[in-house]
Amino acid sequence: MSQQQTDVRLIKLINTITVCVSIAVGVALPGLYFLTKFNHQHGEVAAFAHIHGSLVTNAINKNPHMWRFEEHKLMALMADFSNTEHGGVTHNKYNSVHSLLNLDRSAILRNDEAVLPWPVLSHEVTLYDATKPVAFYRVEQTMRGMMIETLFVAGFGMLLALLIAIPLRTLPLRALRQSQQRLVHMAHHDILTGLPNRALLDDRLNQAILYARRYERQVTLVFIDLDNFKTINDSLGHDIGDELLKETAERMKQTVRQTDTVVRLGGDEFVIILFDQPEKAESITNTLQKVRDVIAQPLAIGSHTLRVTCSMGLATYPEDGEDVTTLLKNADAAMYQAKALGRNNFQFYTPEMNSKLQERVFLQQGMLDALAKNEFVLLYQPQVHIQTGQIIGVETLIRWQHPELGLIPPLRFIPLAEETGMIVQIGEWVLRTACKQNKAWQALGMPPIKMSVNVSPRQFKEKNWALIVSSALQESGLEAKYLELEITESLIMENVERAIAVMNELQEMGVQLSIDDFGTGYSSLSSLKHFPVARIKIDQSFIRSLPGNDEDQSIAMAVIALGHKLKLKVVAEGVETEQQRAFLYENECDEMQGYHFSKPVPAASIEQMFVKTIRS
Template structure:
């Protein structure tokens, strides 16, 4: 078969009158043309065949085991004739063998693709990343170029899955993947590692950080373009870490690890940014890893303790509630702030057993105070998003109350505004169950989230807590005054008590009293203290009030 002829017919669409091959594929049956120059099937193509002397063509479609057309087997002759019996048998057997061979090759190609590509996005996966990156490094070594590795993690992707569903999450991932591919060259590689993590390998880079910077900004802008998910327009952001060969690593494993460390630094700086690798990131990552490992054993080693901060009625000055606040007494590092280890516990899932311990210990201590003769009061315990979503949250609360002997009315659970807004229907159902037990519920950090008034009125809560960010400059900042007074007024209209946290000055108290705020919590009255100090503080408070 002449190459010029095969080139001439390559790409012609199949149809009911497209020579022998195109018609055979269209009809899914053999087409025998004895005379190309006179057969109507070749009317539009006989001038293509004539220069090569082809006069007859016998075409048989190659079918898969399911009947799909895989191709066409054709025999051309330079004489006008039909195939003889032996030729017909040859065509039949060859066609069957060709079908088996093609199906096997397609299956092998599919298996190879699936082994090396992500099924959702079609991007190369982790298995292919190592090979692509190693090749890029070898090329860079030979030609004195850079290889830029970008580790990308979408910000708050879990929130999209939890609020809009996994189908929406899949659409988001596929859209972002496509946009990133559109930002780089065909020689570059975009990889999906899994979940919401991606890696971009920029091949054959000129040794110039400004060029990589421009590409990163292009990727960041592309990711941030609105994405339509059902009825919602979502703007995604990403944290990106960058490592360059040869400065930041001489092999694929080191470059990936350093880009990953830089990405975590980007998250620590508030997300939605990119950071180039610096050696100190590794020491921070190592420190975080070791701290996580020690956190796993902290419960067993009894390294946690609870402090309690009183909450005070602004009208009477009485302490009516104490908030339980966890602290970690590390054997070598001393007291570790919750701001440092609670996010770690959330990330690893350790927040569930740690939160369970806090719940049991707070209930036990409150019952111990009552048994010691102190006036009954409520103990308030914070519930994290991870705990709140646990299927057995209600049974955990029941167990804590049962084990301690504390009446449910003396326990309050504090949830954040943003937590309950993630899935309002589920949150309300859980809160109703807790309220059915007799447990009180309050909303923490109110004013920093995004709840609507229509949603708020459905929440079975007793109190709103004004976030301390609005209290800090309350005496002088008109905006903070407006927010605080609005929350107080809203609470009163909904028959909810309102408490201000972070109260430290007489001026703040004066404003809160003037605006009829119900309660306050903060250093002005007491910092968080040990359980034994609560006894002393309450005895002193009661003595002043003449109780």
């Protein structure tokens, strides 16, 4: 049953109840009054009849044979009855008529010859002469006065029924209308922030487009996504995240004009409709700069002081689309471009963005099935000892063997996996597969080597990450000392205390740890000494220009010296030339990997490398 049908039924029910209550009050009040007065008057008439009949009976008994011949005495007696009070009640109050009747009901005496107004209430009693009925005594009263009073009471009852019916009908209908208004508001507004939601976005944007079309103006749609909101929400809790969203929504609402509309699509995504815009882009740019600045202002929530930035994408009617769907899609594409360019900026839509967005959606949908369809494959890049040239380990690298796009490198899908959360499942698959592969190599008789697996920031934040690592080792049968997990400096520095706690837990298992891309994360040396790591890897950006670049030489030499001082092994990444190898050899770097030795290769190629090494 629809809400409209339910409301119609409620209105009918309210009207029915109102009518029933009104009728009940309008009829019951005069009816009750009439019954009360009728019983009172009927009792009074009967009492008068009995009292006065008794008096007449006493007179008869005094002269039982002559009473009918002394009518003048009886008449005087009945006149006295009419004009005297008994018990404080006057007999003729209701225009009483007293009559003495024969046994055939014909009148013997009557104290008043006037005709009583209709309706008349009467009561008679039997008169006895020595237990023998000889006559009847009748008392009559008109009910005209009582009927007139009842009519007045009925009028008052109708007025009372009206006074009851008006609020009885008005208040429930008002409550129903308010409930309907609340439901409509809830259907078109976000519960958390009170902003319009997607349902109202379509209506407001359509109105803005119609106005712009009529008066040859423009409408700008701004798609906004808060940067790193998920990190705040996950680390500080949803209550803090909700307060941040509400305050950010209020700030945006206060920044734009009243004619503009701020919409919350969901999560940390917002849309602003800039209504009636001129063709000049300067005013739009100024507005967006104000929005970006106000969002970036520090925000105090409880004991936390938070600061968030935002990425914004713009699409303008009519250049970038002439309907709601197209404008929203193009603004979304521009927003993703803003994120790709470093976040905390805004980008105007260009047609080239659509192809990137389409690829993004295509890859995102494909990733959902890639694990189930075994489309991910692992390659292994050897890590060699700089002195002996022997393979001492391999780094696990993932590729996506897409059925249509071919072999996709990680840079194309790993950031998307991080953003969507798919990296947790993918990373766990990589870990378990790598452990099984290392154990399989040992079963083939290959000398034990360490298997390095990269850990994403999203994986490392999982509360049960250490348990997942332990489960992968138990499942594969691999000893923990042959597994090395590579984590980045930036990952550790997000929450140093928790990172050290997790790293200590992994080290207690026997798992080795290394810091990947060392030198790019700006970790403090005071924190570095507390990290339970066995290796640091010099980022390839410092190796690429060796040995010709003096600055890179200094950095590489400093990292090697620092690592040795901290009793850590130093691994150089991206070694591609003999000159680079020679420089690292001379400066006592411990290990290295790169195309100079081998590209990432399948597991079978690693087996062949060891066979050649054994034969040589």
